[in-house]
Amino acid sequence: MPRERPRRTPDAVVATRAAGATTAARVRRRVTVLAVAVAALVLAGCSSVPVSRPPVQPPVDPAALAGVTLVVGDQKGGSRSLLRAADLLDDLPYRIEWRTFTAGPPLIEAARAGAIDVGGTGNTPTIFAAAARARVQVVSANRGNVTSDAILVRRDSPIRTVADLRGARIAVGKGTSAHGQVLSTLRAAGMTLDDVDLTFLAPADAYGAFRQGDVDAWAVWDPYTSQAELDDGARIVADGTGNANGYGFQVASNATLADPARSAALADYLARVAAAQVYSDSHREQRARVWSEETTIPLPITRRAVARGPDLPVPLDDTVVASQQALADAFSEAGVIPGRADVGAFVDRRYEATTLAAARDGIPGTPTDRRTGAR
The missing domain is CATH 3.40.190.10 (Periplasmic binding protein-like II)
Known part of the structure; x- marks a missing residue:
């Protein structure tokens, strides 16, 4: 079942005023x-x-x-x-x-x-x-394109299929599109949210937990998906194809x-x-x-x-x-x-x-x- 963990709040505030570039x-x-x-x-x-x-x-x-x-x-x-x-x-x-x-x-x-x-x-x-x-x-x-909505695992993970996620700890943002994708992906495989252990984390915290091995998988979207693939060699176990509306x-x-x-x-x-x-x-x-x-x-x-x-x-x-x-x-x-x-x-x-x-x-x-x- 889902469990909450403390979250940092890395949100930044940037203000700008668009200036005219023509006459x-x-x-x-x-x-x-x-x-x-x-x-x-x-x-x-x-x-x-x-x-x-x-x-x-x-x-x-x-x-x-x-x-x-x-x-x-x-x-x-x-x-x-x-x-x-x-x-x-x-x-x-x-x-x-x-x-x-x-x-x-x-x-x-x-x-x-x-x-x-x-x-x-x-x-x-x-x-x-x-x-x-x-x-x-x-x-x-x-x-x-729903291929950027992904459930990621580390390159050395034994998890290869959605079925292998049974019992896995999955980091995901509560109420995010990734949360919806996890639900839809599991349903398509005949599984439920009770079959996995959701750990609700903001993207920055989830990325850290993923890298350190504190979770087995990470459900997220781009540019985080691309970052994990390029910087950490993360593998996509499932993306939104066939189950996410995009x-x-x-x-x-x-x-x-x-x-x-x-x-x-x-x-x-x-x-x-x-x-x-x-x-x-x-x-x-x-x-x-x-x-x-x-x-x-x-x-x-x-x-x-x-x-x-x-x-x-x-x-x-x-x-x-x-x-x-x-x-x-x-x-x-x-x-x-x-x-x-x-x-x-x-x-x-x-x-x-x-x-x-x-x-x-x-x-x-x-x-x-x-x-x-x-x-």
């Missing part, structure tokens, strides 16, 4: 065009799927965004470096303040507490948030969604993330280099992680909600979360038109702009 006229033109388009799409919305959606926000004067600071939660510099690699942190009509987290659960807790406006996370943290009835909403979705989400606080100016800034931010995700797929070396520069993660590690494939935007539709609900039900059946978590009640689709348009066309006047050709 003042170009800045005003780009900001006005994008902000007006975003405001129109937020108002238009999308209501074909019967999931939670707060009242539509009133229009916001683009000039009002100049006074907005959007506090964004990030994991290992992933979102910040993604946007910088696509040159999408220049000419912002609002400020961004970055706060870095080691995993999704503390990021969502920060959103629930109003400490951040939005942040990106994996599939499982949103389920635990729904179970806790946290005051947050999923506002956009993406899907990635979804990731941007999650926003209810307070942010209820504030017209911050909601408009959020719409712009989500559009930029979607455009950057598509751009990174065809500019992987650039993505890897900027990620390494932003975080000091060695370039070979970021290259390996990026090579596994990008997270690409997908509609926040019934298919996504149903897949997440199935995972939530599995956690409930396993006794990990009490009762049934209603995933659909924590989904807000007001930004879907904005994000999908940006994924398709890019952001005007930036390298992601596919209407005039990327530069």
Whole structure:
């Protein structure tokens, strides 16, 4: 059965203000065009799927965004470096303040507490948030290559198959996507969480325990997977192929969604993330280099992680909600979360038109702009 161990809190806080790199006229033109388009799409919305959606926000004067600071939660510099690699942190009509987290659960807790406006996370943290009835909403979705979601063992480990994990001590972050992957992997092999000994640790602590032999296996995601493979010769016993849905989400606080100016800034931010995700797929070396520069993660590690494939935007539709609900039900059946978590009640689709348009066309006047050709 799971047991808790003391956790260190290595979360760091990094703040930055994006500065314009073009002429003042170009800045005003780009900001006005994008902000007006975003405001129109937020108002238009999308209501074909019967999931939670707060009242539509009133229009916001683009000039009002100049006074907005959007506090964004990030994991290992992933979102910040993604946007910088696509040159999408220049000419912002609002400020961004970055706060870095080691995993999704503390990021969502920060959103629930109003400490951040939005942040990106994996599939499982949103389920635990729904179970806790946290005051947050999923506002956009993406899907990635599940081969980076791995259960690792040391190179000299006798564990070769999922069946060999029976009785093993597995380090994993509670409520993380890796927790969901362990559950799904065991279920696919006809096993349950009772067949293993889960040790709940944050990534940094789990890595130390893994290296020292205090645990038999480590369930984690990239860039940690790539780091353990390259630095320690770790082997993958199982990845997410065939049992993980690969979804990731941007999650926003209810307070942010209820504030017209911050909601408009959020719409712009989500559009930029979607455009950057598509751009990174065809500019992987650039993505890897900027990620390494932003975080000091060695370039070979970021290259390996990026090579596994990008997270690409997908509609926040019934298919996504149903897949997440199935995972939530599995956690409930396993006794990990009490009762049934209603995933659909924590989904807000007001930004879907904005994000999908940006994924398709890019952001005007930036390298992601596919209407005039990327530069």
